[in-house]
Every structure is written in structure tokens, then in C-alpha cells.
Amino acid sequence: MVGSTPAHDVDPAVTVVDDPLALVRQLKREEGTGSDIRLRGGGRLAGALLPEIDELVLKGYPVVAGTGIPVSDCAFDPTVFDVAEHTAFPDGVTVTRLTRARQRTAP
Template identity: 50%
Template sequence: MRKLTYFIGATIDGFIAAPDGGYDFYAPFVTEDYTPTLFGEYPETVSTPGRTAVGIADAPNKRFDTVLQGRGSYDAGLAVGLTSPYAHLRQIVFSRTLESSPDPAVEVTAEDPLSVVRRLKQEDGLGIWLCGGADLAGQLLPEIDELIIKQYPVVVGAGIPLFRAGFEPRAFTLTDSQIFERGNVILTYARMSPSTDADAPDALSAQDAG
């Protein structure tokens, strides 16, 4: 079965972007030892124009063949005239307000995201990349199998969080970590089983009681 991976950049305090959606504050941490890892291991997560600019336009998809976005994330590209930001992937945008797709290569749907992802997981292919944003990530949290967090060593205090969702602890296991020159890290987490989620509060209570 295909996996749903939330691959995203974030600050130490858990924000993926500034309140206005900007993320220029990440730029100082994109160093020479970091970009080869991003371009080499995750080439499909670079936008189509970006791939051309850095010389990886023909790089094969390694992990993902489908990308999911919310309206807010997609609008960031539209604002600069980019109607098909990931033309090398199947692109699905979830929106209840965007009546039609601005580009034939982009599928816009108002369907329940959980239903769509469960159907996608049954199809053949590579993994499914959740690109953002916070609202969509919150809705899809029950189906997220893996988190790959590009964590940058900066605290911003406010902004767009990793998830917008109700309080419901879900356990993940750290399976890999990569540390780079300026202190940014790529952290990979695998989703634990639902039974582990259910046991987690009891285990914490027992620790506190001890």
C-alpha cells in the first residue's frame, strides 16, 4: 500500500511559514552541504521551474508520484503565475472555493481529503506527498504514515503551524536524522500503530505517578 508522507520545512517552534505565508527566513540555512541532499534524495519535491534552474529537470521521481496541496499552498504559486508547480507529479488541490482548475494538469476537488487519500493508497505507484498546508495536514493526520521534517534552527514565535487540528496525541517513531552545517536537520518519523497511540497517555500517567 502506498504511504502518505508529510514532507515540510518547519522552525524549532513548529511553524512552517510566517503569518503571511512567507518563509524567506529559511534561506540562510540552505547551505552547500544541504542542497545536494534535497536535490539528490527528494528531487520531486522541488518545483518544476526550480528543477530546471538547479539542473535536475530530468531527475526521476524517487519517492513520490503524487502531490497534495490545500488552497492556501496552491495560491502561493498562483500569485506568481505558477499554475502547475509540480508538473512532474500528479497534482491534487483540495478546495471548496476554487470552482475550476486554472491548469489542466492540476486536479481540484472539494471531496473529503480522507476519502481521496484512502483511495489513492489503494492504487499502484510511488508514495503520496502532502505538501501543505496546516489545515489540510490537520484533516489528513489520521492517514499520515510518515513525517519528514526539514527543521531549521530558528524560532519565530508565531505563524502557520505544522498542523491545525484538535488535541489528539498521535505517536511517531524517529527513524532517521541528518544534521547539516548550519544546524538544520532532516528528521524522519514513522507513524506508530493506533494501539500505541491509545497506550501513550497511560504510559505518561504512570511515569508521572512514579
């Protein structure tokens, strides 16, 4: 179980799972679904799913607000990604798309 899990009877349209990593691996094996899995927010869940994350989209804002939501709430285990695209907007907001590096280790 990852983070704070809602009750299993939240909404009939919602499926709560105890092992999200196993579910993502199962979905990636199914034809046509592997590239359509999206996670928005949730550092704990992202940390649990890190072995299966192929792409990250990080948004940056020119504001220091103190603490925030970590990108990944997991043990230190460097995972190398390549910058695939980086966009800076006039207001200082940035959007960076990262893809998992192949055949390379963390520095």
C-alpha cells in the same frame, strides 16, 4: 473542504477535491499508488489527512521567527510516531523522518 481552496477552474492539470481524506484513502487502496502520495506544507491539509499519514519529514532551522505554519492544524488528538532517522547539519538545520508507530498509544 480544507483551508483556502482554489477555484475549480484554476488549471486543467489541477484537480480540486472537496474531501481530500476520501481521495487519499481511495488512492491508498489502488495498487501501486499508496506509497507514492506526498504532501508538502499546509498544516490544515496535513491535519485533515492525519489519519492516513504514515510518515512525516520535519525540517528544523535554528531561527526563531515568531509564528509559522503549524505541522497540523487540527483538534488535539495525539498521534504517536517513531523517529526513523534524524540528521543534524553543521549549520544547525535538522531533518527528522518519523514513521507512524504501530500498536502504541500516546503518552
